[in-house]
Amino acid sequence: MTDGASFSVRRLLALCRKESLQIVRDPSSIIIAFVLPIALLMIYGYGVNLDASRVRVGVLIEDSGAQATRFAAVLAASPYLETHRYAAREPMVAALRSGAIRGYVVLQSDFGTRLAAGRSPAPVEVVADGAEPNTANFVASYVQGIWATWAGQEAAQSASVRAGSINVIARYWFNPAAVSRNFIVPGSIALIMTIIGAMLTSLVIAREWERGTMEALLSTPVTRTELLLSKILPYYVLAIASMLLCVALAVTVFAVPFRGSLLLLLLYTSLFLGSALGIGLLLSTVTRNQFNAAQASLNVAFLPATMLSGFVYEIASMPAPLRAVTYLIPARYFVNALQTLFQAGFVGRILLEDLVFLTASAAFFLGLTALKTRRRLD
Amino acid sequence: MTSAIALRSLTHRFAAAGSAALDAVSAEIPLGGISGLVGPDGAGKTTLMRLMAGLLKPTAGSLSVVGLDPLSQGAELRTVLGYMPQKFGLYEDLTVEENLDLYADLRGVVGAERKRSFSELLAFTDLAAFTDRPAGKLSGGMKQKLGLACVLLGRPRVLLLDEPSVGVDPISRRELWRMVTALAADGMAVVWSTSYLDEAERCAFILLMNAGRVAYAGPPADLTGRLAGRSVQLTGIETNRRALLGRALDAPQVMDGVIQGSRIRLVLRAAGDAPDLAALAAGPAAALVAVAPRLEDAFIDILGGGPGGHSGLAAVMPPVSLPEASRGAVIRAEALTKKFGDFAATDNVTFSVPQGEIFGLLGPNGAGKSTTFKMLCGLLVPTSGTASVLGIDLGRDAARARQELGYMAQKFSLYGNLSVLQNLTFFSGVYGLEGRRQAGKIDEMIHAFALGPYLGTTPTDLSLGYKQRLALACALMHDPAVLFLDEPTSGVDPVTRREFWGHINGVVQKGVTVMVTTHFMDEAEYCDRIGLVYRGQMIAVGPPDALKATAATAEVPDPTMEEAFIALVEGHPPVAGRAAA
Numbered sequence: 001m002t003d004g005a006s007f008s009v010r011r012l013l014a015l016c017r018k019e020s021l022q023i024v025r026d027p028s029s030i031i032i033a034f035v036l037p038i039a040l041l042m043i044y045g046y047g048v049n050l051d052a053s054r055v056r057v058g059v060l061i062e063d064s065g066a067q068a069t070r071f072a073a074v075l076a077a078s079p080y081l082e083t084h085r086y087a088a089r090e091p092m093v094a095a096l097r098s099g100a101i102r103g104y105v106v107l108q109s110d111f112g113t114r115l116a117a118g119r120s121p122a123p124v125e126v127v128a129d130g131a132e133p134n135t136a137n138f139v140a141s142y143v144q145g146i147w148a149t150w151a152g153q154e155a156a157q158s159a160s161v162r163a164g165s166i167n168v169i170a171r172y173w174f175n176p177a178a179v180s181r182n183f184i185v186p187g188s189i190a191l192i193m194t195i196i197g198a199m200l201t202s203l204v205i206a207r208e209w210e211r212g213t214m215e216a217l218l219s220t221p222v223t224r225t226e227l228l229l230s231k232i233l234p235y236y237v238l239a240i241a242s243m244l245l246c247v248a249l250a251v252t253v254f255a256v257p258f259r260g261s262l263l264l265l266l267l268y269t270s271l272f273l274g275s276a277l278g279i280g281l282l283l284s285t286v287t288r289n290q291f292n293a294a295q296a297s298l299n300v301a302f303l304p305a306t307m308l309s310g311f312v313y314e315i316a317s318m319p320a321p322l323r324a325v326t327y328l329i330p331a332r333y334f335v336n337a338l339q340t341l342f343q344a345g346f347v348g349r350i351l352l353e354d355l356v357f358l359t360a361s362a363a364f365f366l367g368l369t370a371l372k373t374r375r376r377l378d
Numbered sequence: 379m380t381s382a383i384a385l386r387s388l389t390h391r392f393a394a395a396g397s398a399a400l401d402a403v404s405a406e407i408p409l410g411g412i413s414g415l416v417g418p419d420g421a422g423k424t425t426l427m428r429l430m431a432g433l434l435k436p437t438a439g440s441l442s443v444v445g446l447d448p449l450s451q452g453a454e455l456r457t458v459l460g461y462m463p464q465k466f467g468l469y470e471d472l473t474v475e476e477n478l479d480l481y482a483d484l485r486g487v488v489g490a491e492r493k494r495s496f497s498e499l500l501a502f503t504d505l506a507a508f509t510d511r512p513a514g515k516l517s518g519g520m521k522q523k524l525g526l527a528c529v530l531l532g533r534p535r536v537l538l539l540d541e542p543s544v545g546v547d548p549i550s551r552r553e554l555w556r557m558v559t560a561l562a563a564d565g566m567a568v569v570w571s572t573s574y575l576d577e578a579e580r581c582a583f584i585l586l587m588n589a590g591r592v593a594y595a596g597p598p599a600d601l602t603g604r605l606a607g608r609s610v611q612l613t614g615i616e617t618n619r620r621a622l623l624g625r626a627l628d629a630p631q632v633m634d635g636v637i638q639g640s641r642i643r644l645v646l647r648a649a650g651d652a653p654d655l656a657a658l659a660a661g662p663a664a665a666l667v668a669v670a671p672r673l674e675d676a677f678i679d680i681l682g683g684g685p686g687g688h689s690g691l692a693a694v695m696p697p698v699s700l701p702e703a704s705r706g707a708v709i710r711a712e713a714l715t716k717k718f719g720d721f722a723a724t725d726n727v728t729f730s731v732p733q734g735e736i737f738g739l740l741g742p743n744g745a746g747k748s749t750t751f752k753m754l755c756g757l758l759v760p761t762s763g764t765a766s767v768l769g770i771d772l773g774r775d776a777a778r779a780r781q782e783l784g785y786m787a788q789k790f791s792l793y794g795n796l797s798v799l800q801n802l803t804f805f806s807g808v809y810g811l812e813g814r815r816q817a818g819k820i821d822e823m824i825h826a827f828a829l830g831p832y833l834g835t836t837p838t839d840l841s842l843g844y845k846q847r848l849a850l851a852c853a854l855m856h857d858p859a860v861l862f863l864d865e866p867t868s869g870v871d872p873v874t875r876r877e878f879w880g881h882i883n884g885v886v887q888k889g890v891t892v893m894v895t896t897h898f899m900d901e902a903e904y905c906d907r908i909g910l911v912y913r914g915q916m917i918a919v920g921p922p923d924a925l926k927a928t929a930a931t932a933e934v935p936d937p938t939m940e941e942a943f944i945a946l947v948e949g950h951p952p953v954a955g956r957a958a959a
Contacts, residue, residue, distance in 0.1 A: 014483030018469060025471045216467020219431045220484040221456045377433045
């Protein structure tokens with residue numbers, strides 16, 4: 001049914017002013033928009049670190065030869081390992097069991113002679129704590145890497161360069177130091193926008209229903225469009241302010257590089273907020289109850305944005321059916337766009353794909369909300 | 379156009395298969411004066427209000443409000459409509475002025491007209507001194523006035539007020555009535571919904587509703603006129619008036635009866651056909667005096683008469699025997715005080731209740747009667763002072779005291795997803811009944827309250843009356859010596875309320891001591907003594923007749939309980955240290 005009344009800027013402004021006053025006076029809105037982002041950035045920026053730097057490793061040298069001593073010195077000098085020398089095997093195994101070290105390296109008594117004879121396999125024993133597979137992998141690959149480098153150096157020094165020996169130099173593009181913070185911090189902005197857009201809005205509109213103010217509003221000449229816009233605009237402004245705070249913190253405090261354009265960031269955030277605000281409005285319109293709205297937005301918006309957006313858990317390593325589901329999560333495209341804008345700058349093809357999907361999703365959720373919003377209680 | 383609102387076979391169902399909230403309602407509500415939309419909870423009042431405001435779509439039938447269809451001509455209607463929903467529709471974190479600004483903008487009141495309306499309305503509602511105060515920090519009465527001011531912006535032609543007097547003290551209620559009367563005199567069509575029949579009696583026109591149907595439409599005087607000569611008061615009672623009421627209600631000539639202080643008020647089935655006082659053993663000094671019929675008498679007449687005098691509950695309750703020492707003060711409050719921060723919700727309250735007495739705590743919402751009540755049944759710990767039941771200090775040994783008392787809460791606190799039988803079993807189990815004794819008690823309650831046909835039903839699906847029976851049964855499972863009732867009958871229809879008081883009168887005669895909170899003034903008349911609670915203090919204690927007598931003046935020689943209440947509150951000096959809210 002139609003409203004029959006025409007749109008009025010005066011009414012829209014009055015509603016927006018009311019909404020803004022409520023935001024300013026409600027400490028929980030301010031906490032969600034400005035304190036929570038800082039807390040989340042701290043957690044994701046410092047707490048969640050997918051790089052294992054300085055893993056504690058035990059070292060046991062049974063060979064007193066010069067080569068073994070040199071290799072042990074290289075191990076100890078590695079910035080990725082914190083080595084602890086042991087004189088016997090038993091205390092070292094006990095340390096591994098108790099978790100004091102995450103793995104150990106043993107250079108057996110025939111290390112020097114086997115190396116000189118050029119016999120395979122490499123006479124280095126590496127044991128890692130499999131209870132933490134991620135760390136175990138780090139131990140294994142760090143030791144292997146150090147071994148390869150050291151072996152190359154040894155060969156060069158002994159002036160008997162063998163034919164076919166290759167020197168591998170790894171280079172990570174876009175994130176040269178491969179710092180996980182550089183992709184987690186931009187990704188967490190998507191999470192914060194989801195919280196403000198979907199969770200906060202779903203609560204405030206459900207509150208209008210619970211307190212009976214919606215009934216009073218609907219009995220005035222307010223139109224449906226005015227009502228919806230008055231809920232979208234103030235929270236959009238709040239979310240953008242929060243986003244700018246996040247970017248500023250990311251660049252200054254966390255030293256995450258920002259290589260893209262701020263205008264594009266605004267565009268993508270706005271598009272994503274279209275979906276998030278749409279979901280929030282839709283849920284509160286349907287549930288009309290703060291508790292149910294919070295539960296629903298947690299499951300519909302927050303959890304997918306955390307688990308399936310690729311901001312912490314890599315989408316490429318998910319099982320195929322789950323990977324297919326991620327294509328329906330707006331946060332996936334926003335996280336992708338954020339990571340691109342922060343780390344790579346402008347990559348046309350990737351950003352275009354994100355643009356198309358985010359626009360479609362915003363149109364879908366806002367459209368559905370407009371369709372479901374009535375000027376009646378039933 | 380002679381009617382403000384016309385309803386034509388209006389029907390509304392919330393679920394396609396559910397029962398009708400409004401069932402083929404046809405009526406014409408006239409222009410001019412205050413029209414009352416009257417009935418108990420669940421009668422369909424709010425549904426009808428929302429249909430008139432265009433907030434719901436009728437399932438069948440149609441209606442017009444000042445000649446407009448609320449749905450197809452909604453935009454036009456909303457420019458001439460003021461609708462105040464039950465919670466007043468205010469934004470609590472916005473100030474008085476900001477609330478007014480918002481509604482003025484929404485209703486298109488701008489420029490010079492806005493300035494004029496604001497100063498007019500602020501003077502009218504007496505809120506001019508509070509424009510900077512957040513609406514959430516206003517008292518119930520002030521919120522109500524602000525809510526009214528917000529809907530009056532833009533001078534609506536129709537004013538819909540949904541239960542405006544709920545949660546508001548009698549003084550604010552009287553003031554609001556005066557304001558709305560002035561508006562109606564200026565030609566505004568006012569619809570005022572209420573479950574208080576005494577309020578409805580003052581309307582020019584009433585639409586009396588029950589269970590989604592119209593029970594009566596017309597001026598209230600025409601309805602009460604039908605009962606001419608049938609309302610009488612029994613005075614000079616020297617015997618036990620509760621037992622006498624029971625005998626009178628069983629007399630074939632009596633349709634309904636209530637206790638009024640030391641007297642009994644009866645409604646006869648036919649004018650002039652009174653029961654024989656000697657047969658009722660009313661005592662030598664007893665006499666019948668004709669009194670003016672009330673709307674409530676007429677409503678009960680429409681509903682088919684009161685429930686009679688027999689209480690199945692009293693028949694099965696064992697008499698309470700107490701040690702001599704505790705009979706004089708079964709319930710005792712001594713300098714009882716409860717503070718929330720620096721706000722004293724209960725401030726130095728002292729009283730005691732002897733065995734077999736009904737003691738009522740009367741007062742507006744927020745006056746502190748609930749806080750006082752909760753300390754006496756061990757649900758709140760006092761800040762200072764003591765509360766005791768049967769000599770057991772609730773502050774020290776609440777668990778033992780609770781075993782001696784039965785408690786029935788306002789919303790009945792039944793488990794909505796357990797069956798009636800499971801509720802009975804659970805509550806008897808909680809009070810430590812087991813085995814044969816438990817089964818016997820459950821059987822007794824099922825018979826006393828005629829719950830047999832509903833044992834498998836959940837309370838959610840029971841009618842309000844049966845819910846009330848079940849709640850009372852659950853509270854009395856362990857034969858308590860003391861019964862606490864927290865607003866037990868709010869929103870209940872008068873017949874169900876009669877039945878409830880029939881049971882209470884019955885158990886009191888078995889020696890049970892009852893403490894009840896209420897904001898129904900006529901319900902207070904059932905009590906032996908009343909404590910008037912206002913702003914945390916007990917400003918008066920005494921039998922209903924004595925309290926009424928203190929308020930008697932030359933102009934009002936026989937004041938009602940409400941008039942007495944207002945007189946006592948207005949004569950009470952404001953208490954220092956409490957917010958002026």
